[in-house]
Amino acid sequence: MFKAVISAETLRDAVEAVSSLVDEVKFTLSENGVELKAVDPANVAMVSFRLNSEAFEYFKATPGEIGVDLVRLADVLSMADRGENVTLELDEENHKLKIGVNSLSYTLSLIDPSAIRKEPRVPELDLPAHVILPGAHLRKAVRAAEKVSDHVVLGVTDDPEDQFYMEAKGDIDSLKLKMPGAELLGLKPGKARSLFSLDYLADMSKAIGKAQEVKLEMGVDYPLRISFKLGQGVEINYLLAPRIEQE
The missing domain is CATH 3.10.150.10 (DNA Polymerase III, subunit A, domain 2)
Known part of the structure; x- marks a missing residue:
């Protein structure tokens, strides 16, 4: 029933x-x-x-x-x-x-x-770094990155002026977004840098952009875990596998 x-x-x-x-x-x-x-x-x-x-x-x-x-x-x-x-x-x-x-x-x-395909087993991941930022900010950054490349690097540093960053590099153009810790809604510093497909992030960001805040959990060449709420009682989680960066 x-x-x-x-x-x-x-x-x-x-x-x-x-x-x-x-x-x-x-x-x-x-x-x-x-x-x-x-x-x-x-x-x-x-x-x-x-x-x-x-x-x-x-x-x-x-x-x-x-x-x-x-x-x-x-x-x-x-x-x-x-x-x-x-x-x-x-x-x-x-x-x-x-x-x-x-x-x-x-x-x-x-x-x-x-x-229907069997439900996946959600892996247990101990991701060392996380940032919390407005969903609209992430949506805007992803859309900007799409204009120059089909993949993007997300990372966290120890530099208080550049603690969360996104980098996208194409054949001709490049883009970098830097957010100091003071501009983030939350931060757990840690070593993090991974490359991800923008096709997937762009699709996810349509829903993410409606969230007041979104939590990103990251590591080095680890999956990206994205958590957010859409109003009262609606909880969404994404897990995105990384791509391997070419030297």
Whole structure:
């Protein structure tokens, strides 16, 4: 059993954060909310998210799993205006999700959860450095880096005037963003420098840009862990594998 009412904007933002990496997901329902873990087809990036019960206007569910096509769900949610709520109700007998948007009513066919790629195991990583900054700042920096290259270096130094930096180098142009510790919302100094694909970061940054603050955890040639919240009760985590820098 699953029945819920949630802000259309909240659900749209949560779906967008996941659909930037995967099209089909398995939602795990519990009495406390909805969660998922998924990895992209190339095994480069992982996303996990949780919609806690407090993110909903109304929420009631029994433990279970449902498979959802996020592209089709996003199409339905696009019909809702800002400020509107969406009602969700599971029709277990017919394997469908009923979605109400204002006076409109949709029936979304569900996917057999066993046909969806198995949930990934989230690796335990002890990442030595982290920074916290506004999501909009990171989104702007990623968009600037895209103009000169298809990859970017993220790092942390001991220099108080240059503690977090992003570098992008193309065949002709280059870009460097430097943020001193005083301009960051939070900082744990440590040795960190890794190269990442801008294609993935650009897709992730669409959701990240809506977050008031985002936490980046890094190491040397280690994956990048990105954590942020979208409003009350919506938690998103990304894990992005590094690329190996060419000498």
